[in-house]
Amino acid sequence: MMTEHNVMRVMGVAATIVAVGVAGWFLPDYYLGIAVKALIYIGLAVAWNLIGGFAGQLSLGHSVFIAIGALLPSALLLKEGVNFWAGMAIAAIVSALLGAVISWIAFRFRLGHLYFALITLAFAELGWFVIIGTEYLGGASGFFLASGPMNLARFEFATTQQYFVVAFMAVLAAIGLSAWIFHSKLGYYLRAIRNNEDAAQAIGINLLACKVVVMVISAALSSVIGSIYARFSGFVDPNLFASPLIIIEIVLFTAIGGIGTVWGPVVGAGLLVPLGEVLRGHLGNALPGLHLAIYGFLIVIVILVMPGGITRGVASIRKALQGLFTKSRSDVPA
Amino acid sequence: MDLSILPQTIAQGVLVGSTYGLIGLSMGLMYSVSGAISLAQGHMVSMSMYLVLSLYTGLQLDPYVSVAITLPVLALAGAALYWFLIRPLSGNAIMVFQASLGLMFLIENVLLMIYGGQFHQVPSIVSNRFITFGDAMIMKLPLLIGFGVTGALAGILFVTLEYTDYGRSMRAVHQNERSAALVGVNVQKVRLWVFAMSGAVIAIAGVLLVPSTPLHPAEGLKYTLVGLMPLVLAGMSNFFGILLSGVIIGLAEAIGTVYISGAIGLSLPYIIFILILIFRPHGLFKGH
Numbered sequence: 001m002m003t004e005h006n007v008m009r010v011m012g013v014a015a016t017i018v019a020v021g022v023a024g025w026f027l028p029d030y031y032l033g034i035a036v037k038a039l040i041y042i043g044l045a046v047a048w049n050l051i052g053g054f055a056g057q058l059s060l061g062h063s064v065f066i067a068i069g070a071l072l073p074s075a076l077l078l079k080e081g082v083n084f085w086a087g088m089a090i091a092a093i094v095s096a097l098l099g100a101v102i103s104w105i106a107f108r109f110r111l112g113h114l115y116f117a118l119i120t121l122a123f124a125e126l127g128w129f130v131i132i133g134t135e136y137l138g139g140a141s142g143f144f145l146a147s148g149p150m151n152l153a154r155f156e157f158a159t160t161q162q163y164f165v166v167a168f169m170a171v172l173a174a175i176g177l178s179a180w181i182f183h184s185k186l187g188y189y190l191r192a193i194r195n196n197e198d199a200a201q202a203i204g205i206n207l208l209a210c211k212v213v214v215m216v217i218s219a220a221l222s223s224v225i226g227s228i229y230a231r232f233s234g235f236v237d238p239n240l241f242a243s244p245l246i247i248i249e250i251v252l253f254t255a256i257g258g259i260g261t262v263w264g265p266v267v268g269a270g271l272l273v274p275l276g277e278v279l280r281g282h283l284g285n286a287l288p289g290l291h292l293a294i295y296g297f298l299i300v301i302v303i304l305v306m307p308g309g310i311t312r313g314v315a316s317i318r319k320a321l322q323g324l325f326t327k328s329r330s331d332v333p334a
Numbered sequence: 335m336d337l338s339i340l341p342q343t344i345a346q347g348v349l350v351g352s353t354y355g356l357i358g359l360s361m362g363l364m365y366s367v368s369g370a371i372s373l374a375q376g377h378m379v380s381m382s383m384y385l386v387l388s389l390y391t392g393l394q395l396d397p398y399v400s401v402a403i404t405l406p407v408l409a410l411a412g413a414a415l416y417w418f419l420i421r422p423l424s425g426n427a428i429m430v431f432q433a434s435l436g437l438m439f440l441i442e443n444v445l446l447m448i449y450g451g452q453f454h455q456v457p458s459i460v461s462n463r464f465i466t467f468g469d470a471m472i473m474k475l476p477l478l479i480g481f482g483v484t485g486a487l488a489g490i491l492f493v494t495l496e497y498t499d500y501g502r503s504m505r506a507v508h509q510n511e512r513s514a515a516l517v518g519v520n521v522q523k524v525r526l527w528v529f530a531m532s533g534a535v536i537a538i539a540g541v542l543l544v545p546s547t548p549l550h551p552a553e554g555l556k557y558t559l560v561g562l563m564p565l566v567l568a569g570m571s572n573f574f575g576i577l578l579s580g581v582i583i584g585l586a587e588a589i590g591t592v593y594i595s596g597a598i599g600l601s602l603p604y605i606i607f608i609l610i611l612i613f614r615p616h617g618l619f620k621g622h
Contacts (some may be wrong), residue, residue: 034535058431081434095592105608109615114427118566119611125559126604133597250437255432289396289446296439302571304422 019166025161032160038273040229044246045253046174046264047221051103051214052186052251053260056113056194057314060116060247061102061120065095065219069226074143074236075136082157086100092220093234099219103212119305124244131242143236163232170228171266174221179219179262190214194260256302267310271282272299343592345586349477350546351584352484355577356539358568359491360412363532365570366508367525373534375560378439382408383456383549384445390456397456397544398479405442405537412533413515413526420529422435428514438554445493445551449480454549467583484594487538488577504528563607564622569617579618583607 013167027035044066051059072094073087082090106119132140157163182186189210192200201207222281230236240246250269257268272295279291358486359373369524389400419437495501506514507524515521543557563583568575583603590602598605610618 010376011355056428058428105612112592114431115421115566115570117431118371118562119608121559122563122566122604122607126608127603129597129604133600248438251432252439254436255435259428259432287447289443289589291443291448292439293443296436296441296443300419300434300440301427303436304419307423307429 016070016131017172023162029160032110032164034168034274034277035065036160036163036232037277038233038270039164039171040225041250041269042251043167043171043174043225043228044222045248045257045269046171046178047218047225048247048250049254049259049261049265050218052180052212052218053254053264054182054194055190055214056260057107057211057215058113058117058251059215059218060117060244060251061123061127062222062250063124063242063247065099065222066226066229066246067131067238068098068235069223070230070241071131071137071143071238073227074145074230075138078143079136079306083152083153084227084231088155092223093229095223096216100212102216104208105215105309107208107211108171121244124247128238128242128244131238138198138236138238140238142238145231145234145236147231147234157231162311163170167228168233168250170225174225175262175266176219177221181214182262186210186270188215191260233268252299254309256299256309258311258313261309261311263311264311271310339592341587346477347585347588348581349481349584350588351581352412352481352488352577353539353542353580354583355564355580356484356487356535356542357557358564358576358580359487360466360535360539361534361565361572362562362568362573363528363617364533365565366573367504368416368430370420370423370473371425371501371565372419372434372437373558374434374437374441374554375532375561376556377438377445378408378411378533378536379540379550379555379557380445380549380560381441382409382537382546382552383453383544383562385448386544387449387454387456387549388505397541401541404541405534408533408537408540409530410533412536413530416529419564420525428618438558442551442554449549451551456549474546476545483538483542487535490572491573493538500527503593511535540575558559562601563603566608567610567618569619572617572619575617575619576615582618 015192017201031053048059051057062072069091069256072091074086076082076087076090077084102120102123106116147158149157150158150162156165189205192195192205193207197207226241253268253272254265256272258264274296279294284292357375358381361371365371385404385407386397386400389395389403390397419433420430423433495505501526503519506519507521511521521573560583564576565577567579567582586603587607591597594602
């Protein structure tokens with residue numbers, strides 16, 4: 001019974017992947033661009049969800065990792081001629097180290113979830129100032145990353161289709177990693193920590209080690225996706241990559257989709273990024289700010305109506321419907 | 335390093351910091367009775383500043399006069415925030431936190447729609463008045479007024495909390511919501527009032543900032559941050575600690591901009607904040 005359910009599930013996921021891949025290939029360029037952006041944000045949301053969702057530690061400092069992932073490989077490539085792949089790896093290592101330091105500072109003492117959010121927000125703002133003030137990382141003006149014909153060895157791509165494939169593969173890998181962590185021992189530890197730190201500590205879970213490890217993984221993954229985003233954008237703008245706004249958006253996508261679930265960040269970013277782009281396309285010229293105001297309003301409404309996010313909301317509706325059917329069946333007199 | 339401007343830098347930092355402390359105080363009030371924090375408080379400050387701008391352009395009201403209108407409006411906004419956002423989410427801090435991020439987008443972009451993306455300035459009759467102390471110190475009058483108002487508010491708050499029934503029921507809700515309800519405190523009413531108070535404090539902070547600060551819709555996050563840092567440094571609900579920590583952040587900002595050039599100077603408040611947390615993770619003061 002369970003295995004049958006699992007087989008169905010795997011087939012469903014596989015069919016979705018194929019459908020998305022095929023649809024992506026035939027979309028017109030403008031919409032394909034939106035799809036690539038959505039995929040990148042899904043990747044970022046999945047990475048954030050590891051620490052923010054699974055462990056329940058709302059980090060607002062991830063903009064620093066995304067910015068390092070975007071700016072450091074670009075700087076290394078343009079100034080030192082370092083291969084972009086190598087730059088990506090270096091940026092991921094730097095982000096991981098920084099993630100370890102930040103989480104060590106914040107988690108040394110158990111100070112609660114909100115506290116962590118507030119401290120990391122200060123780190124995000126600090127990171128922004130430092131990045132904008134550092135000439136080597138492009139300062140306030142950022143970089144232009146010229147891209148020639150496709151060259152995998154140099155991580156250069158020419159068409160939106162090629163970026164779509166790259167982003168799609170990266171996102172699949174990120175979701176795979178996230179699902180694996182979710183079902184691993186670490187995943188269970190993290191959920192135990194999220195739900196009750198005292199109980200988790202009492203059964204012998206090393207709180208600090210678990211939180212730091214997942215922060216490191218999340219930081220490195222954010223950095224790698226940030227690198228891909230930089231390559232796709234061409235113009236690496238610190239006001240996009242290093243501003244705390246990017247992480248606030250990612251937290252919102254995840255919250256709307258369903259924080260702490262494997263598929264929540266995928267659903268959230270997958271729905272909201274295209275919605276945001278469409279709103280901007282239709283309303284952005286009419287009145288600046290209107291599309292983002294609508295966006296903000298929708299977000300507040302969704303959180304009020306479905307506090308656990310869309311994935312949990314849909315699951316509970318399905319359960320309620322099932323309950324309705326079984327009830328009506330049991331109502332039939334024997 | 336020019337030490338002759340040091341006294342003036344310090345005074346400037348103390349005066350600006352007292353306004354930051356007020357923003358932190360509005361968050362602390364909110365946190366003390368609901369356990370939740372709204373990250374849109376800085377955007378509420380922006381909102382109150384733009385309201386002052388509208389009252390100035392529409393009715394030629396001086397900022398210090400228009401507080402008579404912005405204070406009740408923001409108090410209502412604070413109460414509405416509780417009623418429509420925090421109460422339905424039953425004070426679940428994480429949900430409130432997320433919803434407040436959405437609220438940030440909403441407020442910032444509504445302001446952008448109404449007022450546009452350019453900087454605005456609201457002059458006050460006291461904007462360009464200066465007061466000199468001795469030879470070296472020249473202070474802007476608006477900053478002095480801000481400092482005086484903050485001090486007066488701190489006094490009022492202290493008396494309210496310590497000596498009135500209202501203050502006692504507020505402390506009761508903070509310490510133990512269930513026991514407070516058992517002894518007949520109307521918890522929901524206390525919360526509603528404290529949120530209204532938090533909005534009123536925001537209105538005052540906005541009015542105090544207006545004469546010396548240009549207005550822009552995207553400044554909200556900055557105000558949230560300069561309020562959050564004192565809040566965290568003071569261990570979340572020590573109100574006097576918050577006001578004092580605001581001064582520390584203001585000092586770090588003033589000294590950073592005057593004496594240290596570039597990125598490090600601008601980020602000095604954040605560096606100081608993080609350093610304090612490394613050495614005193616539970617904040618500078620013991621909470622009650």
